[in-house]
Amino acid sequence: MRIASLGFRTDLMVRGLGGSQISDRGSHLVVRTPANPVYWWGNFLLLRERPGVGDWPGWVAEFTREFPAAEHLALGLDSGDGNVEDTAGLEALSMDVLVDTVLTADSLRPPTSQPAAEIRPLLSDADWAQIARLRMSLTEGPPDPHLSQFADVKTRESRSIAEAGHGAWFGAFVDGELVCGAGLFSDGSGLARFQNVETHPSFRRRGLANALVHQLGTWGLAQLSASRLVVVADPGYHAIDMYRNLGFEDAEHQVLLQRPPSA
Structure with missing residues (x-):
C-alpha cells in the first residue's frame, strides 16, 4: 500500500526505525509496536480510503480483531485534505477526531533571538x-x-x-x-x-x-x-506560528481518530 499522506508516511518511517511491525492488508495497514502496546499511535490501523456513512463500526470491529487486548482505539486516514465523512457515526462511537497540520521546510530562517541556554x-x-x-x-x-x-x-x-x-x-x-x-x-x-x-x-x-x-x-x-524537514502541529496551538516563523509552510492535514481507554 503506497502511503499518500506525508504525515503518516513519516510516522511509519519512524515507527519502522523504532522496530514496529507494519503489515499490509490491502485496504489498510496494521501498525503494531509489541514493545509498547499502550502506545496508541504505535498500535493502530491506517485506512487507505475514507470510510463512508455507516462504515465506521466495521473498522472498529477490524481494529478489535487485530488488537483484541487493546483498551484504546486508533484509526488513521491516508489522505491529506483533512476531511472526514459520517462525523455523527464517529460521535456515536465516542471517537475523537483530530486534524493536525503537516508543515515542511527545505531551509530554515534563524530565530530572532538566542536564549541563554x-x-x-x-x-x-x-x-x-x-x-x-x-x-x-x-x-x-x-x-x-x-x-x-x-x-x-x-x-x-x-x-x-x-x-x-x-x-x-x-x-x-x-x-x-x-x-x-x-x-x-x-x-x-x-x-x-x-x-x-x-x-x-x-x-x-x-x-x-x-x-x-x-x-x-x-x-x-x-x-x-x-532535503525536506517535516513537522506535525496542532493548528490551534501557538507552536504552529513558531514553525511558520522559522520557514515551515503548511503542506497538508493529517486525520487521526481515537478513543481513549476510559471511553
Missing part, C-alpha cells in the same frame, strides 16, 4: 534520563506509574534510533537542567521528521523551542542529508 545533542545516560523527566513534567494531576513506564519505553526507543545513526535528540539546558527537547529522525530517503518538541512549563515563552528547532533542523539538513 546550551543547546546540544543528548549524549549520556543522565541526558536521556532527563528527557523522560521532561515528558512527565508536561502531565497534570498525580503521578501515573503507567505513564512513567510509557515515557521510559519511548525514551529508550528514541535513544536506540539516534544511536543507530538515524538522527539525534537535542536538548536545551539551563544550569545543567534539560528544559526543552526534540528529536529529528530520517531513514535516508531525504525526509526528516521532528519528534516531540517539548518545553518544561516553567520555561515556556523564552524562545527555547524556537532556537532548538532551528539548530536541530539545520543539523539534520547537513548531517542526515535531508
